[in-house]
Amino acid sequence: MRRKWEVCDDRGGGYYIAEDSRGAILEYLKAEGFTSLEDAAREFNETVDEFSAGFSVREVSMVPSDIFLARQTLGRLWGLGREVSWSELGHILRLKGDDPGESIRRMESGHDALSGPMSVAIEAMLGGYKPRDLRESMARGEPDNDRLIALAKANARARNR
Secondary structure, eight states, X not given: OOEEXXXXXXXXXXXXXXXXXXXXXHHHHHHTTOSOHHHHHHHTTOOHHHHHHTOEEEEESOOHHHHHHHHHHHHHHTTOSSOOOHHHHXXXXXXXXXXXXXXXXXHHTTSSOOOHHHHXXXXXXXXXXXXXXXXXXXXXXXXXXXHHHHHHHHHHHHHTO
């Protein structure tokens, strides 16, 4: 069964679909231009075991592209006729900060990791769970607010120059 993995080393990382952690490392190396784990290890003058030890690999339930698909699906499930905005999802998940949607944007783009509890909450909503305060949460994160927040931040940056 193919599963989702996050692979990182000191040069970078990414998300890959593979049957096991070794397969995920191999997918990462292929994306970097290597044909095999042995080929990559030779390039760095290390044994395969030494080279493999330099990777951090963990199984994940959701990858960044899954967040976008979840926002689309939740919009359909909740009868919105559109995807749930970053800001709306941030408010529904009760994320803190001036712009909870920014956290969702960063996770969706792969800049920040999606936490286990957050992926569980999103999976629960995809499975039919509907937060009690859904309408109130969404009102705090109306799509137009994303645009207004971005304009306010741009204006503040322009004033600080």
